[in-house]
Amino acid sequence: MTVPALHLQGIAKRFGPTQALDGVDLRVERGSIHGLVGENGAGKSTLIKVLAGIYRADSGTLTVDGQSFADLNPHQVEALGVHFIHQERLLPPGFTVGEALFFGHELRRGPFIRRRAQDREAARLLREYFDLEFPPGALVRELDSAQRQVLQITRALLARPKILVFDEPSVSLVKREVDQLLAIIRRLRDQGLTIVYISHYLQEIESLCDQVTVLRNGRAVAVVDPRTTSIAHIARLMVNREVGEMYTKPVVTPGEVVLELKGLGAGLAYRDINLSLRRGQVLGLTGLVGSGAKELLRSLFGLLQPEAGSVHLQGRITRLTSSRDAVRKGIALVPEERCSHGVAPQLSVLENLTLAGLSRFSRWGLLNAAAEARESDQLIAELGIKTAGRDAAVQQLSGGNQQKVALGKWLGRDCKVYLLDEPSVGIDIGAKVEIYRLIGRLAQQGAAVLVLSSDLPELIGITDRIVVMHRGTVAGEFDARQVDSDHLLACATGAREIPDPSLESEREPDYASV
Amino acid sequence: MPASEILAQPLFRRLGLLLLRRGSLLGFVAILAVFAVSAPNFLSPGNIANVFAQSAILGILAFGLTCVVIGGGSNVVSGGLDLSLAANLGLCAAVYSSLNNAGLQGWESIGLTLLCGLAVGALNGITVVVLRLPPLLATLASMNLIAGLELVLTHNSVLPTDSALLDILANGEWLQVPVLAWVLLVVALLLGLLIQHSPYGLRLYAVGEYPEAARAAGLGVGRYVFSSYLIAGLCAATAAFCSSAYFSGSTTGSGELLLSVVAIAFLGGVFSRRLVANIPGTLLATLLLGFLINGFQLLNIASFWVNGVQGVLILLVVAMSSALRKEEGGL
Numbered sequence: 001m002t003v004p005a006l007h008l009q010g011i012a013k014r015f016g017p018t019q020a021l022d023g024v025d026l027r028v029e030r031g032s033i034h035g036l037v038g039e040n041g042a043g044k045s046t047l048i049k050v051l052a053g054i055y056r057a058d059s060g061t062l063t064v065d066g067q068s069f070a071d072l073n074p075h076q077v078e079a080l081g082v083h084f085i086h087q088e089r090l091l092p093p094g095f096t097v098g099e100a101l102f103f104g105h106e107l108r109r110g111p112f113i114r115r116r117a118q119d120r121e122a123a124r125l126l127r128e129y130f131d132l133e134f135p136p137g138a139l140v141r142e143l144d145s146a147q148r149q150v151l152q153i154t155r156a157l158l159a160r161p162k163i164l165v166f167d168e169p170s171v172s173l174v175k176r177e178v179d180q181l182l183a184i185i186r187r188l189r190d191q192g193l194t195i196v197y198i199s200h201y202l203q204e205i206e207s208l209c210d211q212v213t214v215l216r217n218g219r220a221v222a223v224v225d226p227r228t229t230s231i232a233h234i235a236r237l238m239v240n241r242e243v244g245e246m247y248t249k250p251v252v253t254p255g256e257v258v259l260e261l262k263g264l265g266a267g268l269a270y271r272d273i274n275l276s277l278r279r280g281q282v283l284g285l286t287g288l289v290g291s292g293a294k295e296l297l298r299s300l301f302g303l304l305q306p307e308a309g310s311v312h313l314q315g316r317i318t319r320l321t322s323s324r325d326a327v328r329k330g331i332a333l334v335p336e337e338r339c340s341h342g343v344a345p346q347l348s349v350l351e352n353l354t355l356a357g358l359s360r361f362s363r364w365g366l367l368n369a370a371a372e373a374r375e376s377d378q379l380i381a382e383l384g385i386k387t388a389g390r391d392a393a394v395q396q397l398s399g400g401n402q403q404k405v406a407l408g409k410w411l412g413r414d415c416k417v418y419l420l421d422e423p424s425v426g427i428d429i430g431a432k433v434e435i436y437r438l439i440g441r442l443a444q445q446g447a448a449v450l451v452l453s454s455d456l457p458e459l460i461g462i463t464d465r466i467v468v469m470h471r472g473t474v475a476g477e478f479d480a481r482q483v484d485s486d487h488l489l490a491c492a493t494g495a496r497e498i499p500d501p502s503l504e505s506e507r508e509p510d511y512a513s514v
Numbered sequence: 515m516p517a518s519e520i521l522a523q524p525l526f527r528r529l530g531l532l533l534l535r536r537g538s539l540l541g542f543v544a545i546l547a548v549f550a551v552s553a554p555n556f557l558s559p560g561n562i563a564n565v566f567a568q569s570a571i572l573g574i575l576a577f578g579l580t581c582v583v584i585g586g587g588s589n590v591v592s593g594g595l596d597l598s599l600a601a602n603l604g605l606c607a608a609v610y611s612s613l614n615n616a617g618l619q620g621w622e623s624i625g626l627t628l629l630c631g632l633a634v635g636a637l638n639g640i641t642v643v644v645l646r647l648p649p650l651l652a653t654l655a656s657m658n659l660i661a662g663l664e665l666v667l668t669h670n671s672v673l674p675t676d677s678a679l680l681d682i683l684a685n686g687e688w689l690q691v692p693v694l695a696w697v698l699l700v701v702a703l704l705l706g707l708l709i710q711h712s713p714y715g716l717r718l719y720a721v722g723e724y725p726e727a728a729r730a731a732g733l734g735v736g737r738y739v740f741s742s743y744l745i746a747g748l749c750a751a752t753a754a755f756c757s758s759a760y761f762s763g764s765t766t767g768s769g770e771l772l773l774s775v776v777a778i779a780f781l782g783g784v785f786s787r788r789l790v791a792n793i794p795g796t797l798l799a800t801l802l803l804g805f806l807i808n809g810f811q812l813l814n815i816a817s818f819w820v821n822g823v824q825g826v827l828i829l830l831v832v833a834m835s836s837a838l839r840k841e842e843g844g845l
């Protein structure tokens with residue numbers, strides 16, 4: 001057997017209570033394209049950061065070209081000829097193409113930069129490698145994301161790498177650009193480069209890769225050949241199967257439509273989105289990074305202005321100009337970054353719980369401390385928030401309890417619509433169950449709840465309907481009781497675009513009967 | 515913030531960019547034209563050379579600030595800033611005058627003065643790079659520290675002094691152009707070559723504009739930022755010689771230069787396609803302000819109007835360029 005170009009063995013990495021990587025093996029043969037797939041949170045990016053020398057593995061070895069290391073720093077990794085193309089484009093926006101390509105390794109005459117030579121050389125390299133012409137004198141900020149991606153790849157190629165690692169390179173690209181990128185990557189392989197390609201778009205993986213390692217829950221569960229293994233099978237391997245009895249969903253009869261989106265679109269992020277959300281209904285929204293689901297939610301938070309279509313709140317056309325505006329119109333927002341947006345970490349539990357509804361506790365500008373204390377004690381008890389007392393700072397609480405505070409502050413306010421962004425990320429099972437119960441209670445009280453989550457079993461467990469987005473459009477809409485994770489994931493990865501036929505006929509009676 | 519909301523519109527944004535780029539140059543030309551018509555002798559070679567010479571102190575300080583802004587990023591609040599430049603000039607001038615009066619050799623006092631400027635730069639570099647204080651606060655603190663040291667040295671009085679160097683700087687002429695004007699142009703040329711045409715300059719821009727990208731390219735971000743404060747310190751010492759020559763010794767009140775220096779460095783960014791601080795732009799901005807002051811003097815307009823104009827310029831330039839940049843960041 002030949003020596004592999006890259007071999008990671010038994011890599012483990014732990015962050016606090018989370019075992020991000022649990023003995024992962026990755027073997028990449030020389031001159032091949034090796035795919036690495038997994039759901040969000042399966043450990044792909046942690047593994048790459050270990051390989052890049054950004055994280056230090058708790059245990060395991062890295063072998064590059066037959067040389068073994070326990071850990072590496074970024075400089076060593078580079079010296080070994082391993083280069084990375086990151087998802088974000090690390091190029092200064094104000095630089096010209098020539099400057100961005102060569103900074104750090106400038107072409108010079110004596111002490112001075114040869115700007116013209118750099119521009120010429122940049123044009124030559126781009127033509128030679130990629131058959132591309134950029135407008136002369138263009139600045140990085142004037143290029144589109146595919147062009148920046150190409151520039152980034154060219155920059156990496158200047159260093160004559162042996163192994164190129166692409167970390168979700170196609171996320172912000174449109175279809176045509178993706179095809180171009182895949183052609184470029186194939187050409188690089190044919191020139192003898194070894195390539196690691198990380199993506200959750202299974203179609204790309206299938207058409208590109210020679211071998212695929214599937215990660216799930218921090219373990220490498222399978223190494224398959226995509227030419228003999230179907231996408232559906234790979235998708236099944238990716239899905240988290242550890243579904244417990246932790247999901248609760250009360251039966252609620254949906255009422256009238258509260259929130260409706262008609263033909264909503266925003267630039268490249270998403271387009272032509274039609275959605276309706278009824279009273280008492282829990283709607284799931286999912287999609288992989290780059291699907292536009294996150295951006296859609298940001299629009300409903302009032303953070304991203306849609307450019308086309310309309311938002312109807314209780315039948316009236318509404319423009320959400322800011323998150324303050326959204327809150328004023330009766331929309332409760334629970335963002336994913338709890339610490340920066342959801343709660344004020346240095347304020348007390350009481351202050352956080354009453355912050356969203358201060359007007360209810362104040363008279364003539366003064367706060368009624370007794371009423372505040374009563375209300376927050378009640379909420380702490382109801383939600384089971386584990387805290388030393390209502391005056392403890394929220395940052396002392398665990399993630400799950402912080403999330404309960406973030407949710408709890410909206411409870412007293414009678415909101416019509418709740419928008420939850422990844423409500424259960426980073427919290428333990430026990431707290432998850434209580435969050436799910438809370439969501440169920442909101443629906444019972446007649447609120448409309450929209451949950452964005454990439455945890456598919458969770459969505460199936462706690463929602464009524466699930467909308468799946470793929471590359472900016474709604475790829476499918478499913479009844480949560482009749483769909484499984486494989487289906488959802490296949491839809492989200494673009495493996496199959498199946499608007500469930502059973503759903504179309506059943507949806508209307510569904511509301512009537514439940 | 516209504517201004518930024520208006521600028522967020524593409525059309526207004528484009529108009530704003532146009533106004534900022536072309537408008538600033540047009541404004542410059544218009545001001546020159548107005549003074550040329552209304553002020554006697556404004557365009558005479560002697561007056562122009564005079565403006566160049568009078569701009570030397572401000573200009574050299576502003577070059578230093580320009581380097582710091584390039585290396586720290588042009589965000590006014592969190593980016594690179596050196597508020598201690600003017601105070602550093604005061605201290606260096608006081609040090610030079612004291613050493614010179616104490617009877618040291620010419621080259622000794624010159625060398626020690628340059629070292630003093632460098633030391634202040636190094637202090638700023640340490641607080642910003644090692645202690646990670648925001649430059650705005652770090653250099654505000656060092657400004658007060660340095661101003662205090664200057665007071666200790668001078669007892670808040672003028673230290674008159676005289677030396678061959680100061681004599682040449684103050685009275686020398688070459689090709690009928692005062693030596694101070696040559697100093698300004700030579701410093702501009704040297705720093706222009708270093709910042710706009712050497713790998714060091716390009717990397718400094720990369721560090722300021724996108725530190726993560728610079729780090730990914732293997733550049734030591736901290737070292738570049740530190741070096742920009744050293745350059746600023748050297749500029750302050752160089753300007754101190756000019757100031758000592760101009761006033762025949764160290765004077766009090768050097769801190770009043772600060773507003774003009776900040777105005778010039780940020781105004782300088784407007785004279786570039788990319789709206790970033792740069793040495794030629796700073797030179798233009800220095801001369802713009804120099805001609806403005808000169809024209810006001812020729813027309814007998816009270817000099818405090820100049821302060822008002824400077825303040826308005828700072829507000830306009832900083833508000834417009836940050837609004838435009840915010841829009842670009844969002845794309």
